[in-house]
Amino acid sequence: MDAIILQLFNGLEKGSAYALIALGLTLIFGTLGVVNFAHGALFMIGAFCAVTLSRIFQISFVTEDPTQTDFLGNPLQVETPYVEKWFGADAGAWMIDYSVPLSILLTIPVMLLVGYVMERGLIKHFYKRPHADQILVTFGLAIVLQEVVRYFYGANPIQTTSPSDYSGTVNIGAMFGMQIFYPVWRLVYFFFSAIVIGGVFAFLQFTTFGMVVRAGMADRETVGLLGIDIDKRFTLMFGIAASVAGLAGVMYAPILSPNYHMGMDFLVLSFVVVVVGGMGSLPGAVAAGFLLGILQSFASLNEVKAIIPGIDQIIIYVVAIVILLTRPRGLLGRRGVMEE
Amino acid sequence: MSIKNISRRGLLRTGAVTAGGLALPTIFTSSASAYTNEPTGSSVKLGFNVPQTGPYAEEGLDELRAFELAVEHLNGEGDGGMLSTFSSKELQGNGILGKKVEFVTGDTQTKSDVARTSAQSMIQKDGVVMVSGGSSSGVAVAVQGLCQEAGVIFMAALTHSNDTTGKDKKANGFRYFFNAYMSGAALAPVLSNAYGNERRAYHLTADYTWGWTQEESIKASTEALGWETVETVRTPVGAGDFSSYIAPVLNSGADVLILNHYGGDMVNSLTQAVQFGLRDKQVNGKNFEIIVPLYSELMAEGAGSNIQGVYGSMNWNWQLQDPGTQAFVQSFGKKYGRPPSGSAHTSYVQTLLYADAVTRAGTFNPCGVVEALEDFEFDGLGIGSTYYRGADHQCFKDVLVMKGADNPTNQYDTLEIVEVTPRSQVEYEPDHPMFAGGELGECNPGA
Numbered sequence: 071m072d073a074i075i076l077q078l079f080n081g082l083e084k085g086s087a088y089a090l091i092a093l094g095l096t097l098i099f100g101t102l103g104v105v106n107f108a109h110g111a112l113f114m115i116g117a118f119c120a121v122t123l124s125r126i127f128q129i130s131f132v133t134e135d136p137t138q139t140d141f142l143g144n145p146l147q148v149e150t151p152y153v154e155k156w157f158g159a160d161a162g163a164w165m166i167d168y169s170v171p172l173s174i175l176l177t178i179p180v181m182l183l184v185g186y187v188m189e190r191g192l193i194k195h196f197y198k199r200p201h202a203d204q205i206l207v208t209f210g211l212a213i214v215l216q217e218v219v220r221y222f223y224g225a226n227p228i229q230t231t232s233p234s235d236y237s238g239t240v241n242i243g244a245m246f247g248m249q250i251f252y253p254v255w256r257l258v259y260f261f262f263s264a265i266v267i268g269g270v271f272a273f274l275q276f277t278t279f280g281m282v283v284r285a286g287m288a289d290r291e292t293v294g295l296l297g298i299d300i301d302k303r304f305t306l307m308f309g310i311a312a313s314v315a316g317l318a319g320v321m322y323a324p325i326l327s328p329n330y331h332m333g334m335d336f337l338v339l340s341f342v343v344v345v346v347g348g349m350g351s352l353p354g355a356v357a358a359g360f361l362l363g364i365l366q367s368f369a370s371l372n373e374v375k376a377i378i379p380g381i382d383q384i385i386i387y388v389v390a391i392v393i394l395l396t397r398p399r400g401l402l403g404r405r406g407v408m409e410e
Numbered sequence: 411m412s413i414k415n416i417s418r419r420g421l422l423r424t425g426a427v428t429a430g431g432l433a434l435p436t437i438f439t440s441s442a443s444a445y446t447n448e449p450t451g452s453s454v455k456l457g458f459n460v461p462q463t464g465p466y467a468e469e470g471l472d473e474l475r476a477f478e479l480a481v482e483h484l485n486g487e488g489d490g491g492m493l494s495t496f497s498s499k500e501l502q503g504n505g506i507l508g509k510k511v512e513f514v515t516g517d518t519q520t521k522s523d524v525a526r527t528s529a530q531s532m533i534q535k536d537g538v539v540m541v542s543g544g545s546s547s548g549v550a551v552a553v554q555g556l557c558q559e560a561g562v563i564f565m566a567a568l569t570h571s572n573d574t575t576g577k578d579k580k581a582n583g584f585r586y587f588f589n590a591y592m593s594g595a596a597l598a599p600v601l602s603n604a605y606g607n608e609r610r611a612y613h614l615t616a617d618y619t620w621g622w623t624q625e626e627s628i629k630a631s632t633e634a635l636g637w638e639t640v641e642t643v644r645t646p647v648g649a650g651d652f653s654s655y656i657a658p659v660l661n662s663g664a665d666v667l668i669l670n671h672y673g674g675d676m677v678n679s680l681t682q683a684v685q686f687g688l689r690d691k692q693v694n695g696k697n698f699e700i701i702v703p704l705y706s707e708l709m710a711e712g713a714g715s716n717i718q719g720v721y722g723s724m725n726w727n728w729q730l731q732d733p734g735t736q737a738f739v740q741s742f743g744k745k746y747g748r749p750p751s752g753s754a755h756t757s758y759v760q761t762l763l764y765a766d767a768v769t770r771a772g773t774f775n776p777c778g779v780v781e782a783l784e785d786f787e788f789d790g791l792g793i794g795s796t797y798y799r800g801a802d803h804q805c806f807k808d809v810l811v812m813k814g815a816d817n818p819t820n821q822y823d824t825l826e827i828v829e830v831t832p833r834s835q836v837e838y839e840p841d842h843p844m845f846a847g848g849e850l851g852e853c854n855p856g857a
Contacts, residue, residue, distance in 0.1 A: 146819070367657075
């Protein structure tokens with residue numbers, strides 16, 4: 071029972087990441103009709119925003135400690151972060167400790183800018199091209215982005231920690247009268263993603279801007295005939311979708327030490343999520359993200375693997391096949407999307 | 411003398427003898443020196459095949475730094491590094507056999523097929539006489555097989571699977587790095603002292619040749635102590651999120667988690683195991699412990715504070731105090747501003763050992779090099795007396811047992827040496843069951 075509850079939580083947390091990335095993918099596909107294979111790279115850039123802010127906070131001035139030596143036998147260079155000098159030792163240490171959540175403030179403008187530049191600089195030239203061309207160009211862009219990150223940050227995973235107040239575990243079994251401990255930060259990630267997903271839906275549902283975008287997703291031409299510059303709104307939606315991917319990445323940094331190819335690892339799974347949820351369906355992307363995350367976690371149980379060896383590796387694809395055979399448009403897909 | 415005195419048969423006989431006599435030196439010369447990529451000019455080319463992209467790229471780039479340094483020292487540039495401490499005094503800093511050393515590099519991407527293609531290009535297009543490098547046993551086994559077929563020497567760098575000098579051993583391939591069996595043999599007594607003989611271990615293992623043989627080796631060593639193996643679970647290479655595999659550990663009754671992971675996988679699995687509170691747990695009345703049988707400095711750097719107090723093993727570490735290590739650390743540190751990793755050390759040493767073997771053999775012919783390296787005893791390259799066993803081309807030397815430093819003072823000070831396990835304790839017979847199967851075969855000089 072303990073293992074089942076643990077895997078349920080694991081699935082919710084993993085599903086949160088899938089859902090956030092798939093949501094961004096679906097936003098881009100639904101508005102611009104672009105299959106964005108660079109979306110995983112946007113998730114990775116988000117995670118590196120956390121690394122960057124953490125490094126900025128740790129930029130230090132150096133003093134020599136003659137009582138100690140470094141590996142070459144020279145006096146040890148002792149580094150003290152500037153933030154501790156400028157804001158005081160306690161405030162500086164707090165800023166370094168909270169660099170991951172604080173980097174959300176950096177991530178949003180960075181991702182909006184990256185999204186804007188991507189869309190205006192490259193992707194807009196491929197709107198009327200076949201999906202195969204879009205996949206090729208965005209996949210190439212993803213490789214360029216990850217190589218740029220590798221050049222500046224190296225290939226090793228970079229340990230990025232959650233704030234000490236949110237490290238460690240909490241007893242999630244208390245509500246069931248059991249002792250089941252689960253990492254606090256993973257719960258934070260789940261709630262954070264729920265807030266972001268809710269925020270995106272609320273934005274699309276309850277604002278005029280969102281209403282126009284939804285109308286444009288349903289019938290771009292008619293909205294354009296009403297004199298609305300739908301292209302400009304869609305460009306902004308691309309930036310918002312990039313920001314959702316970035317936010318998914320920045321908060322994931324303490325869970326999976328950022329490395330330059332982490333986006334690729336998530337990208338394929340997220341596309342499966344989008345297809346299972348139904349191309350262009352935002353609720354479908356979220357529902358499929360959680361469904362596949364939970365199924366993948368349960369398939370990792372040793373008892374399950376003992377019955378079907380290797381099921382943890384193929385469960386997502388098996389489910390995708392079954393759903394597409396029974397519901398060709400995916401769980402919540404709409405008629406006409408990707409069917410012409 | 412009149413021409414009419416020569417019979418037709420005599421003329422044929424004389425002609426045949428003369429022709430044979432003239433051809434004799436050529437026949438001997440060509441058969442004695444006809445080998446793949448025999449260097450004919452004033453330089454000789456080596457091929458360094460390392461992962462420059464992909465998950466093991468940092469290890470590969472450090473190997474490349476060391477290869478460049480070794481070439482520099484062989485050509486008489488720089489401070490000479492370990493040339494001065496090496497017990498063999500054949501290398502004089504004038505290249506190899508008087509030929510200037512040049513090199514080409516390739517990117518294996520830690521993929522066997524890519525590594526083979528890259529090595530093939532180095533051999534066929536660039537004319538290298540030796541290939542070195544690698545950061546994965548799967549790649550090492552693949553490239554070693556290719557070098558055997560092509561007739562060049564393979565001086566393996568980072569490969570820890572028993573298979574490299576076990577069932578997949580080849581006459582043209584040599585491994586200086588230690589292996590999974592040695593890790594188990596070195597770790598077991600330390601683990602026994604630290605954690606006792608009544609433990610229940612759970613293995614998470616990277617699902618490829620290295621992971622399998624490491625799991626087998628550590629399992630055998632710890633079971634010999636009296637430890638029980640609760641479960642062995644294979645995980646995909648590059649899984650990223652290991653939480654689904656770690657959660658079942660919590661309720662398995664195990665009180666030790668053994669992570670047969672390397673590189674980014676180890677960083678992630680260890681970090682996530684700590685996040686799930688494994689190290690704060692008490693099971694069976696004992697503190698839950700994590701063990702990482704194979705350590706590298708670059709991995710330790712990536713794992714940060716999570717490795718504190720975690721035991722593992724290493725082939726070599728820059729903190730050793732012998733003259734060879736100190737010379738290498740000074741040399742590498744001055745050039746690159748950081749201490750060398752174990753991968754860098756192995757790459758540097760393998761290059762020097764190859765050059766020395768060629769010099770002692772007096773030829774680049776792979777069969778001469780094989781003969782010179784087999785059963786070669788040497789010292790001064792970093793970790794005491796070392797022996798390149800002829801039976802399987804595996805090096806034997808002391809093995810380091812390491813522990814994550816409790817209070818690191820800088821980013822390089824992440825591991826501390828707990829014990830230098832004597833060579834005699836990690837040695838095994840060539841026909842040991844973990845190394846059984848496969849044939850070393852004959853050296854292949856190629857063309």
